[in-house]
Amino acid sequence: MNMDRKWIALAALMALLLVTACKKPEPVVTPPPPPITETAPPTDVKPETTPADLVDATEQKPPQSLQEIQAEAEAAGLLGDVFFDFDQSDLRSDARERLDKNARFMQSENGKNLTFTVEGHCDERGTNEYNIALGQNRSATAVDYLISLGISRSRLRTISYGEERPFCTESNEACWQKNRRARFVISGGN
Amino acid sequence: MKNSFPQSRYCVAAVLLILTGASAAVGQNSAESPQLGGGVDPTLTIDGVGRAQIRIAFPAADVDSSLTGEYLEAAREVEQTLRDDLEQTIVFNTQGPTELAVLSLTGDRSQDFEQYRSLGNEVVLLATIKPEGDKLVLDGWVYDLPSKQSILGKRFRGTLAQTRLIAHYLADAMHFQFTGRPSLTLTTIAFQSDRDGFQELYLMDYDGRNQRRISGHKSTSGYSDWSPAGDAIAYMSYFNGPPGIYYVELETGKKLPIYGEGVLNISPSFSPDGRSIAFAHSSQSNVDVYRCDRTCTQPLRLTTSRAIDTNPSWSPDGQQIAFTSSRSGRPNIYVMSLDGSNVRRISFEGNYNDGASWQPNGTNIAYSSREGNKFRIAVTNLVDLKTKILTRGPDSYEEASYSPDGLRLLFTLRRGKESQVYVMNADDGSDWRQLTHQGNSSAADWSNFKQK
Numbered sequence: 001m002n003m004d005r006k007w008i009a010l011a012a013l014m015a016l017l018l019v020t021a022c023k024k025p026e027p028v029v030t031p032p033p034p035p036i037t038e039t040a041p042p043t044d045v046k047p048e049t050t051p052a053d054l055v056d057a058t059e060q061k062p063p064q065s066l067q068e069i070q071a072e073a074e075a076a077g078l079l080g081d082v083f084f085d086f087d088q089s090d091l092r093s094d095a096r097e098r099l100d101k102n103a104r105f106m107q108s109e110n111g112k113n114l115t116f117t118v119e120g121h122c123d124e125r126g127t128n129e130y131n132i133a134l135g136q137n138r139s140a141t142a143v144d145y146l147i148s149l150g151i152s153r154s155r156l157r158t159i160s161y162g163e164e165r166p167f168c169t170e171s172n173e174a175c176w177q178k179n180r181r182a183r184f185v186i187s188g189g190n
Numbered sequence: 191m192k193n194s195f196p197q198s199r200y201c202v203a204a205v206l207l208i209l210t211g212a213s214a215a216v217g218q219n220s221a222e223s224p225q226l227g228g229g230v231d232p233t234l235t236i237d238g239v240g241r242a243q244i245r246i247a248f249p250a251a252d253v254d255s256s257l258t259g260e261y262l263e264a265a266r267e268v269e270q271t272l273r274d275d276l277e278q279t280i281v282f283n284t285q286g287p288t289e290l291a292v293l294s295l296t297g298d299r300s301q302d303f304e305q306y307r308s309l310g311n312e313v314v315l316l317a318t319i320k321p322e323g324d325k326l327v328l329d330g331w332v333y334d335l336p337s338k339q340s341i342l343g344k345r346f347r348g349t350l351a352q353t354r355l356i357a358h359y360l361a362d363a364m365h366f367q368f369t370g371r372p373s374l375t376l377t378t379i380a381f382q383s384d385r386d387g388f389q390e391l392y393l394m395d396y397d398g399r400n401q402r403r404i405s406g407h408k409s410t411s412g413y414s415d416w417s418p419a420g421d422a423i424a425y426m427s428y429f430n431g432p433p434g435i436y437y438v439e440l441e442t443g444k445k446l447p448i449y450g451e452g453v454l455n456i457s458p459s460f461s462p463d464g465r466s467i468a469f470a471h472s473s474q475s476n477v478d479v480y481r482c483d484r485t486c487t488q489p490l491r492l493t494t495s496r497a498i499d500t501n502p503s504w505s506p507d508g509q510q511i512a513f514t515s516s517r518s519g520r521p522n523i524y525v526m527s528l529d530g531s532n533v534r535r536i537s538f539e540g541n542y543n544d545g546a547s548w549q550p551n552g553t554n555i556a557y558s559s560r561e562g563n564k565f566r567i568a569v570t571n572l573v574d575l576k577t578k579i580l581t582r583g584p585d586s587y588e589e590a591s592y593s594p595d596g597l598r599l600l601f602t603l604r605r606g607k608e609s610q611v612y613v614m615n616a617d618d619g620s621d622w623r624q625l626t627h628q629g630n631s632s633a634a635d636w637s638n639f640k641q642k
Contacts, residue, residue, distance in 0.1 A: 087520065087542070089498075125563050127588055128633070129413055129457055130514055130521050130544040132433065133470060133477040133500035136454045140475035158453045158474065159432050164389075164410050169607065 069114070070186045078105040082142050082182040087126065089137035091145055099142060102184060103149040114189035118143050120160035121167070121183060123176035128163055135160030142182040157187065243283040244368055246332075247306035247314040248273065249295070250287045254320035261326065264353040265319040268328055271354045272317065274397060275361035275375045278623075280597060280615075281368055285311060300338060307335040315364070325349055330360045332367070342367045354399060374593055376640040379600065380423050381611050382412030385629025391425055391438070396593075396636075398611075398625030404438060405445070411436075415458050416637045423635075424448060424458035424467055435469050435486075449486045457501045461508055468492075468502035468511050479513050481528070492530035503546040503555075512536070512546035512555055523557050523570070539568050539577045545589055549596045549616070556580075556590035556599055556616070567601050567619070580619030592616060593636045600625075600634040 064072070073079040079102055082095040091099070105111040120135030139158035147153050168175035251269040253262070276282045285306075293305045306314050318329045325347050332342040344363045346356035358375040365373035374396045383392050383403075389412055391405040405411050409429035416423055422439050434450030435458045449455050452473035459468045461481075468481040471489060479502045480489040493499035497517040504511055505525075512525050523537035523546045537543035542560035549556070552572070559568035559579070564586040570577045581587040586604040593599070599616045602609050603624075611626040611634045625634075 125560075126521075126542070127544040127558050127565065129501050129589075130498070132454070132456050133472075133498045133514075136472050136477050137475075137498055140472070144475060153474070158472075160454055161410075161428075164428075171606070 066186045084180040089141045099145050106151050114186050115155045117157045117185045117187040119183040121181050122163045123179040124163050132160050132162035135162045139182045245283045245311045247285050247311040251317040264350045267353045268357045271357035279365050279373050303335050328356045372639040378637045379634050380414045381634035383629050383631040413633050417460050418464045420637050426456045459502050459504045461504045470500035506550050506552045514544045547591045549592050558588040589633050591635050594638050602632040
């Protein structure tokens with residue numbers, strides 16, 4: 001009994017010391033920020049790693065949430081949405097370029113274990129009901145192209161929101177174009 | 191509801207004769223309404239398009255003098271509801287207390303009937319409202335003025351919560367007496383609205399009153415279709431992820447899944463016998479039209495084009511399905527047989543048409559037709575494929591749905607981001623009435639006549 005208590009007290013003391021040590025880190029040189037491409041708006045970069053976290057290199061970093069992986073991949077230009085012409089679900093050349101990049105990310109070390117939901121969206125000018133079908137064809141067209149590039153269908157799921165969940169709510173072409181898209185959302189994996 | 195008055199059938203033949211002419215006129219009028227500038231005209235324009243009507247005098251109801259407080263208010267609501275009903279049924283051209291004020295009524299029925307007749311009336315409605323326990327009793331008598339014989343006598347009894355209902359029942363009985371058909375007064379309209387935060391399903395009476403929410407999925411739900419028996423509504427909802435088709439029993443409020451496989455299931459439409467449902471489905475890529483029975487274990491695929499095939503609407507005779515397809519490059523309305531054969535295009539107006547609603551007699555299909563960035567309600571006759579545009583104005587008019595008598599059309603008026611449900615005459619687009627005012631409301635569907 002006595003011995004046990006002694007050990008417990010000792011362990012507690014050591015733990016306290018450790019905690020204290022961790023609380024007062026030596027100032028170290030902050031590593032340079034990760035590269036950010038020009039296209040990424042600064043608001044998309046979340047300051048999720050505080051300097052305190054970076055001090056203890058042995059400490060396990062918490063696993064990234066899917067949203068964090070998504071934000072990072074989007075900020076780095078590795079993953080992005082695909083845009084469509086009015087009333088159309090055919091892929092424009094810029095859409096194919098975007099999908100080529102998305103496919104490379106999906107096959108990369110960081111992306112190869114991820115699954116994706118491809119959301120179809122439309123602008124407000126069609127009928128609401130037809131737009132749900134059109135949004136489905138937009139996401140399906142994007143998925144079919146990715147499959148042709150070798151991505152497994154089992155990693156890709158489609159859902160159409162038609163015009164029910166717009167990204168932009170003004171009534172002008174700039175806004176409508178933003179709403180005519182297949183949005184890529186990381187839905188699982190890693 | 192109890193009927194304690196024997197129904198007199200005097201004069202019915204004479205009145206029916208008038209009416210035969212009336213229904214014919216209603217069916218074939220095709221004049222376009224010139225006064226629709228997108229604004230809402232609150233007054234009836236019945237005579238303006240030459241419909242024959244029953245000219246009826248409806249003097250102030252005889253309200254029992256013992257009624258006070260909420261009972262007196264309820265009695266007044268019964269009378270007002272009855273007046274509103276008669277005005278909206280198209281069949282009646284009513285003279286109320288204001289028009290009849292020029293008369294010096296004596297209280298002697300025979301003399302008074304002559305006076306009503308002197309203003310051009312053919313019949314008179316005498317109504318009394320009195321208490322019975324905690325209920326109100328509405329008695330309605332209709333007399334033929336030339337012969338002074340009674341045509342109809344009905345009694346309806348209801349609680350204070352049923353004041354509008356008993357008026358609707360009397361209006362329906364009168365309508366049936368003169369036309370041999372039920373009126374719209376006992377029908378119900380389903381629609382969707384975001385007024386409570388999420389897009390949910392709602393019901394309202396035919397006149398826009400008594401609006402009540404019937405779903406609480408807290409998701410996006412709507413695009414409902416009434417079962418022909420009026421006991422259930424099929425609809426689409428995202429509450430379980432990808433859009434699925436569900437079914438709500440109105441008596442119990444119970445919600446049941448019909449079909450949720452694949453990635454998309456939308457736009458349900460009941461067959462007229464209520465045993466089958468057509469809908470748009472996608473297992474993973476293209477959207478096609480399917481149909482299945484109520485258990486929907488093995489849906490049958492009806493369309494195979496690589497284009498979008500969606501938004502089916504079952505024909506009133508049960509033999510055809512109208513749907514929207516982009517196989518011509520742009521969405522248009524097509525009609526096919528139940529096995530997917532005999533496909534023919536029926537919309538040729540503009541370059542974007544969707545949302546077919548069959549007139550219950552199978553003559554016309556109404557739909558949304560795009561011009562610029564806005565829609566108009568178009569009606570195409572299925573025999574000669576001639577198309578009429580019913581709405582002209584600065585707003586977008588979409589989602590047409592016929593009333594069960596085929597004489598009225600529900601539609602959604604969109605102005606900017608706001609949408610509300612309206613109703614208008616189906617033949618010429620006249621007599622607009624706004625039915626919803628809260629939040630955004632749209633995609634209304636009219637029930638069948640109430641089963642009695």
